[in-house]
Amino acid sequence: MADLTARDIDRAGDSRSAYLALVRRRQTYSFLLLIVFVALMVSGFRIANDRNAGGFVDGLPQILDFPADVVSEAWRNAAELPGHFLAFLPALIETVNIAAVATLVGAIAAIVLALLSTRGLARWPRAIPLFRRIMDIMRAIPDIVIALILIFLMGVGPMPAVIAIAIHTAGALGKLFSEVAENADLKPVEGLQSVGARWLQQMYLGVLPQIAPNLLSYALLRFEINIRASAILGFVGAGGIGYELKNAITWGQGQFAESAAIFILLFATIVFFDQLSSAARHRLAHGKGAL
Amino acid sequence: MLRIESLTKRFGANTAVDAASFTVDAPRMIGIIGASGAGKSTMLRMISRLTDASEGRILFDGRDVLQLRGRAKRAWQSDCAMIFQQFNLVPRLDVVSNVLHGTLGQRSTLATMFNLFPREDIHRAIDILERLGIAEHAAKRAEALSGGQQQRVAIARALMQEPKMILADEPIASLDPMNAQTVMEALRRIHEEDGRMVIANLHTLDTARRYCDRVIGMRLGRIVFDGTPAQLTTGAARDIYGAGADFSEDATSTEIRDRDLYAEAALRDAEATV
Amino acid sequence: MLRIESLTKRFGANTAVDAASFTVDAPRMIGIIGASGAGKSTMLRMISRLTDASEGRILFDGRDVLQLRGRAKRAWQSDCAMIFQQFNLVPRLDVVSNVLHGTLGQRSTLATMFNLFPREDIHRAIDILERLGIAEHAAKRAEALSGGQQQRVAIARALMQEPKMILADEPIASLDPMNAQTVMEALRRIHEEDGRMVIANLHTLDTARRYCDRVIGMRLGRIVFDGTPAQLTTGAARDIYGAGADFSEDATSTEIRDRDLYAEAALRDAEATV
Amino acid sequence: APVAAQEIEEFNIGLLGGENAQDRLASNQCLADYATEALGVPVKLFAPADYNGVMQGLLGGTIDMAWLGASSYAGVYVQDPEAVEPVLVKTNLDGSYSYHSIGFARTDSGIGSLQDAEGKVFGFGDPNSTSGYLIPQVEIPQEIGADMEEFFGDVRFTGGHEQTIVAVANGDIDAGVTWADGLGAWEDGYNSGALRKAADAGIVDMNAIQEIWKSKPIPEGPVVLRKALPDDVKQTMVDLVQNLHETDPDCAYGVAAGETAGFTPITHDAYETIIEVRKAESS
Amino acid sequence: MTDATASLAATDPRARAEAGIRRQRRIALAIPAAILLYLIYIFFAFDLPGLASRLRVDNMVTLVSDTWSYKTHVTRDNRSGDVEVAIEGERQGTYAEGAAPDWVTRDGDVTEIRLAPDHLAVFDGGQVRYDVPGYGLVTAEHDGRDIALDTPDGTVPDFISASGARVDITTHAGRVSLTRNRNEVFRYFAGWELFFFTLSSPYHGHAAGEILFGDRIDPDRSNIVGAWQDFWGNPMWRHADVAWALGETILMAFLGTMGAALVALPLGFAAARNFAPVLAIRFAVRRVFDFARGVDALIWTILLSRAFGPGPLTGTLAILLTDTGTFGKLFSETLENVDTRQIEGVRSTGAKPLQRYRFGVIPQITPVLLSQVLYLLESNTRSATIIGAITGGGIGLLLTQAIITQKDWEEVSYYIVLIVVMVILMDTVSGWLRNKLIRGD
Numbered sequence A: 001m002a003d004l005t006a007r008d009i010d011r012a013g014d015s016r017s018a019y020l021a022l023v024r025r026r027q028t029y030s031f032l033l034l035i036v037f038v039a040l041m042v043s044g045f046r047i048a049n050d051r052n053a054g055g056f057v058d059g060l061p062q063i064l065d066f067p068a069d070v071v072s073e074a075w076r077n078a079a080e081l082p083g084h085f086l087a088f089l090p091a092l093i094e095t096v097n098i099a100a101v102a103t104l105v106g107a108i109a110a111i112v113l114a115l116l117s118t119r120g121l122a123r124w125p126r127a128i129p130l131f132r133r134i135m136d137i138m139r140a141i142p143d144i145v146i147a148l149i150l151i152f153l154m155g156v157g158p159m160p161a162v163i164a165i166a167i168h169t170a171g172a173l174g175k176l177f178s179e180v181a182e183n184a185d186l187k188p189v190e191g192l193q194s195v196g197a198r199w200l201q202q203m204y205l206g207v208l209p210q211i212a213p214n215l216l217s218y219a220l221l222r223f224e225i226n227i228r229a230s231a232i233l234g235f236v237g238a239g240g241i242g243y244e245l246k247n248a249i250t251w252g253q254g255q256f257a258e259s260a261a262i263f264i265l266l267f268a269t270i271v272f273f274d275q276l277s278s279a280a281r282h283r284l285a286h287g288k289g290a291l
Numbered sequence B, C: 001m002l003r004i005e006s007l008t009k010r011f012g013a014n015t016a017v018d019a020a021s022f023t024v025d026a027p028r029m030i031g032i033i034g035a036s037g038a039g040k041s042t043m044l045r046m047i048s049r050l051t052d053a054s055e056g057r058i059l060f061d062g063r064d065v066l067q068l069r070g071r072a073k074r075a076w077q078s079d080c081a082m083i084f085q086q087f088n089l090v091p092r093l094d095v096v097s098n099v100l101h102g103t104l105g106q107r108s109t110l111a112t113m114f115n116l117f118p119r120e121d122i123h124r125a126i127d128i129l130e131r132l133g134i135a136e137h138a139a140k141r142a143e144a145l146s147g148g149q150q151q152r153v154a155i156a157r158a159l160m161q162e163p164k165m166i167l168a169d170e171p172i173a174s175l176d177p178m179n180a181q182t183v184m185e186a187l188r189r190i191h192e193e194d195g196r197m198v199i200a201n202l203h204t205l206d207t208a209r210r211y212c213d214r215v216i217g218m219r220l221g222r223i224v225f226d227g228t229p230a231q232l233t234t235g236a237a238r239d240i241y242g243a244g245a246d247f248s249e250d251a252t253s254t255e256i257r258d259r260d261l262y263a264e265a266a267l268r269d270a271e272a273t274v
Numbered sequence D: 001a002p003v004a005a006q007e008i009e010e011f012n013i014g015l016l017g018g019e020n021a022q023d024r025l026a027s028n029q030c031l032a033d034y035a036t037e038a039l040g041v042p043v044k045l046f047a048p049a050d051y052n053g054v055m056q057g058l059l060g061g062t063i064d065m066a067w068l069g070a071s072s073y074a075g076v077y078v079q080d081p082e083a084v085e086p087v088l089v090k091t092n093l094d095g096s097y098s099y100h101s102i103g104f105a106r107t108d109s110g111i112g113s114l115q116d117a118e119g120k121v122f123g124f125g126d127p128n129s130t131s132g133y134l135i136p137q138v139e140i141p142q143e144i145g146a147d148m149e150e151f152f153g154d155v156r157f158t159g160g161h162e163q164t165i166v167a168v169a170n171g172d173i174d175a176g177v178t179w180a181d182g183l184g185a186w187e188d189g190y191n192s193g194a195l196r197k198a199a200d201a202g203i204v205d206m207n208a209i210q211e212i213w214k215s216k217p218i219p220e221g222p223v224v225l226r227k228a229l230p231d232d233v234k235q236t237m238v239d240l241v242q243n244l245h246e247t248d249p250d251c252a253y254g255v256a257a258g259e260t261a262g263f264t265p266i267t268h269d270a271y272e273t274i275i276e277v278r279k280a281e282s283s
Numbered sequence E: 001m002t003d004a005t006a007s008l009a010a011t012d013p014r015a016r017a018e019a020g021i022r023r024q025r026r027i028a029l030a031i032p033a034a035i036l037l038y039l040i041y042i043f044f045a046f047d048l049p050g051l052a053s054r055l056r057v058d059n060m061v062t063l064v065s066d067t068w069s070y071k072t073h074v075t076r077d078n079r080s081g082d083v084e085v086a087i088e089g090e091r092q093g094t095y096a097e098g099a100a101p102d103w104v105t106r107d108g109d110v111t112e113i114r115l116a117p118d119h120l121a122v123f124d125g126g127q128v129r130y131d132v133p134g135y136g137l138v139t140a141e142h143d144g145r146d147i148a149l150d151t152p153d154g155t156v157p158d159f160i161s162a163s164g165a166r167v168d169i170t171t172h173a174g175r176v177s178l179t180r181n182r183n184e185v186f187r188y189f190a191g192w193e194l195f196f197f198t199l200s201s202p203y204h205g206h207a208a209g210e211i212l213f214g215d216r217i218d219p220d221r222s223n224i225v226g227a228w229q230d231f232w233g234n235p236m237w238r239h240a241d242v243a244w245a246l247g248e249t250i251l252m253a254f255l256g257t258m259g260a261a262l263v264a265l266p267l268g269f270a271a272a273r274n275f276a277p278v279l280a281i282r283f284a285v286r287r288v289f290d291f292a293r294g295v296d297a298l299i300w301t302i303l304l305s306r307a308f309g310p311g312p313l314t315g316t317l318a319i320l321l322t323d324t325g326t327f328g329k330l331f332s333e334t335l336e337n338v339d340t341r342q343i344e345g346v347r348s349t350g351a352k353p354l355q356r357y358r359f360g361v362i363p364q365i366t367p368v369l370l371s372q373v374l375y376l377l378e379s380n381t382r383s384a385t386i387i388g389a390i391t392g393g394g395i396g397l398l399l400t401q402a403i404i405t406q407k408d409w410e411e412v413s414y415y416i417v418l419i420v421v422m423v424i425l426m427d428t429v430s431g432w433l434r435n436k437l438i439r440g441d
């Protein structure tokens, strides 16, 4: 009995020191990680600050100068704003259309790519890595790169932006869709397979209905992102509201009313679709989301 | 009509079905029994070409089913309907649509995408549902039905295929005894009335005895028993299940009559304890 | 030491606890039983000040616990440890860290923010874990443990608080019988060895009978029984649960011994059928 | 010798668009090196994507020196007259300091004059460009006797001189404007200017495009310094740039983007007209 | 049961089923039909028929061939009569006086340029001769203010573009051009010449093995140091600048994302229903998030450029502002979904509110937050490319400017490769970190 207790104490001592060592090690790691992170942040900030034309501290007091210029001019010409809204509406519609088509086409491509690269569903299981790599690359190339090259190839217009955004969308959504499809229930697919259904029928009838609410939710989120992307691409030459914004803001004083009108339109659009897609996604996630 | 010749399936080092052979000359209702992992499911899945075989031949009316590819393979799948333990319906679609899926093998992809099923198919689907006693649920989503009802929808889908053969992989394993009985009776009736061959994997001896004309017993991938229900003695069952002398057949039972007895006994006992 | 006076809790129109009163003079192990919704959890949560009471008083050593605010309230919470049905541990943190949370009430916020606990606390935590037989899991994440082990970690966290009283809200309801027994025995041992008061909500009569010194029965928010386990007859239980004559106490049982009996009976019966 | 180390901590030079950001930085690096030496503080070069980037820098006081176009100077002046002052201007080989806005179209487009371009797509460069927007925006309507928006099918900004040339050459737009010194031969793209650079780089075949319009002389844009800079810093930089042509012709070639006779002093008065024009365009 | 009810019962399910299928069919047709209609509208709104005619195949050919090839210019300055050979016509690619590649032979005023085994172009004073196989000798020469062109058949074939002032002869082997100022011949080669060393570097033309293990090439420097210096400082490809630009892009993404996460964390609590009971505060904070997100990094960049001028800090702050909005929204949603049991467990020990957050909330939200932060970090690497293009910094500026000026497509493809590698790398690193930090201890 005495022997047993001694061994017990021994074991207790062991687990105590082992745990303390573990804690020490963990604290050291966390501490090091923290140091590294803080060092990265501080030194990174200093580099950015040094390489910038104006410093952070000097710039901070001036941060409102430009917005103030814009707002005051827009305020003085407030009467013109409704006219500007109307004038820029077609460009805004073009921007939204670019985003919508790109999302639509990209999402359809993403569904196909996702199904082709999901284990258990793939038409050609051996080609799964191939389709995955394709999606990776589609995701990795920034849309601005594709857009600029396409502008070179087919001239200025909405199509380069559509294609660029659609390619990126297909890659980004494809990955998400494939994660969703991975969790799909395979029983209906097997059931359909057993009646002699083709692959397309199996997917369309057995998989899509299951995953559609999730896909729709992701696609809506993407649409919202794509509206921004579409505006930005306009800024570098792909038309739409971004082009108008660039010209107005570049001219500076004298066109700040136009700039303000475009800001407001763009902001309102982004917030509108943001709220719309949040609401729709919320509905999809919490039942009632029958397609 | 069906002839299986040394059919083998290996998963890596593991041989799930090991040189199984048997012949069926006329449409019969055949039960396959065996312990879990004996290879029953694998056997059926090879016949319906859901899984590829490693070796052997499956001859149906003289043609080797294992050689079929593409369209011919799908035609075979449509000739040989499969019923699953978990029903494998499309839960979000309504019952009629699920039954109509039985015709997918014969319809063009595009037509099915847009739900263009001929009117006579729809009528036939309803007739089948009627026959199985679930026509009033036709418009409901499959997921809204009870297990027994869902399995009957699956049987309806199978019948919709106008199959030469129905394969059922433990069709009643996830059903309560009440529903199990309905489903087995439906299968038996189809066999008797339509004269279709039915091969069913079964978990329980008594079900096999009661509904089948012939019983095949599998153990560790091999066929170790092949005979009439009458030949299936408790001794034979012990061999199939690889069990010792303590083997109680009722451990596999799901039949209502037996279950009631069992429940009553438990109740009696419980009351005794109070 | 503990005196509850017409304690009441209303959730809107619903009265969860209705003028409950009782007195405990010495550290006892007390079981509270009652049907689901009887108000057991609400009672404990009011004592530990996790939920505010609507009316009434809770006197501990003469001081009204319900009047405590801020620091004093937290000191009380640290004096009166709570154990939950779902353990309520932080699953991603390791076992010792979870146990150390028991000291949070006494430690300065700043020190704990950086996870800096004194070495003697760590030693004590491991001692407690040892006492509960789970010291070897000290470094694992809480989520990696089985339910019974997690509940023992929760008990360890409670002990770490050096509490005057341990409140346990259905500590074994989500455990299997084996684990349930370990946990209940741990609580009993703590009560006996340390002389701490334990109040436990329990789902099952036999557990209450076996481990408690005193049993309080609640029904629809009222205390309808207060006596020794011996006084808790099947008739009394029927009143507590508001059940009819068909009430079988075993329906609530989770104890291993009884279960074995039950299983044996079933087995006997099964063999009789063969 | 370092003159102003105690008064400024760094000196930032902004570079207007016109070629690859890298090329711009590279051809001005020598100036930055001289400036570092002369001022004794770090000198940095910034090459934002468009005119506006440099203008904002000057307005916000984060950029100390830049060589602007006349219109960009006017733009800065209009927004804040106290921000910058012109100090030097580049002179051409013949001593003049003016250049022209050149309207051009593809030879095979059938557009030989502005009148031919009626209903066609017309392209400007950057809205802040003098030759690429401001001057043609004023002079072309006078010449065609109509509003540009009405006369042309569509009027578009391409973003810069290079983009205009490429867009016309590619047929994206039917005609556009860019700048040239107007000296030398059309086939070479004149002696200097955006056309010359494009032709030299092989981007455009000068046989494939033709001139359809030429503006009146436009004053060359000024080199500006931030007004708030200490006087000795300003003087140092003026001297440095003015003498660059003698001290290091290669560097001067890079900074001035071609052959010049050097930089000469200039004052705000030279740009009054342009400023008036810009103000008129703004309202 | 009467006959009537029996037949009704028999026909009714059929009719109902038919109606059901018809309804589904309508839906199944309506969705694709709506999509199709929209696409048709877009087809005309975006003028797709016109697009086909605007598609420039020649540009595509230029792009593709330029990405993997370079040209060497042989130029005769007609005023001075000097002949120069320069890769890509750039100053840094110019062969030193007297030196020339072996396909250019010079003899006094005659320069022979062999474009292909059977293609020979000759500068003979101001005259240019090009013997085009299968066609014959083309001669062009300045004649006063004009250029005199002489072809075998006296006509001007397709591959020659001629006017009084300029002649261009283009064949698959190369291009010859004459203007008043100069005569030029271009020969095309595969590859990215001078990627490692320019002609001015002593290491140009040496194999890797030679540089690593061979004799000292430049007597002043050891081979490895010298080669590195010349490579890193390569004046044509400017590897150091490009590397910095990449670094700047990643820096903007990193600082912006992490800064935003740090700012958004406390604000996220203020916007979460279960942590900020005051509706007014919650509402206000959420609108701030919406605003920061809605304005978008692009516009923030413009608005900030006045105060901070061009450079990476401006881009960083723009990303930081936008992402504060994004993170704020994500974080507050995460916080609203926390498991309250853990918090209650900590609370029951008498823990103070801050301790409750520290032990009841932080451990459970850390993995979710971390994975959100890492996801955005990766996506911001792409955004930083674009923001750099606007604010004047990073690889985005280099890329957009190289594309806009439409020459140097080999540089464009180089940048694209670098960007793609950078994004994939960030993707991999963030995936690795996610696994490490979330699944690890």
Ligand SMILES: Nc1ncnc2c1ncn2[C@@H]1O[C@H](COP(=O)(O)OP(=O)(O)OP(=O)(O)O)[C@@H](O)[C@H]1O
Binding pocket: B011, B014, B015, B016, B017, B034, B035, B036, B037, B038, B039, B040, B041, B042, B043
């Ligand atoms: N897809 C597969 N991959 C690997 N092994 C498999 C696979 N499917 C089945 N097996 C193995 O093959 C053997 C036979 O399995 P099978 O499912 O046919 O048995 P079963 O008789 O249907 O059993 P149960 O009653 O459990 O359904 C088992 O050992 C199983 O583990």
Ligand SMILES: Nc1ncnc2c1ncn2[C@@H]1O[C@H](COP(=O)(O)OP(=O)(O)OP(=O)(O)O)[C@@H](O)[C@H]1O
Binding pocket: C011, C014, C015, C016, C017, C034, C035, C036, C037, C038, C039, C040, C041, C042, C043
């Ligand atoms: N937060 C709450 N809000 C509203 N009603 C509540 C709340 N908590 C408990 N109740 C109600 O109070 C009554 C008593 O609940 P309590 O949880 O105390 O019962 P219990 O005896 O613990 O039951 P169980 O065995 O199910 O845990 C129930 O009717 C319950 O619905």
Ligand SMILES: [Mg+2]
Binding pocket: B040, B041, B042, B169, B170
């Ligand atoms: Mg099976």
Ligand SMILES: [Mg+2]
Binding pocket: C040, C041, C042, C169, C170
């Ligand atoms: Mg409870």
Ligand SMILES: O=P([O-])([O-])[O-]
Binding pocket: D068, D069, D070, D071, D072, D128, D129, D130, D131, D132, D179, D221
């Ligand atoms: O202002 P510009 O130099 O573009 O004419």
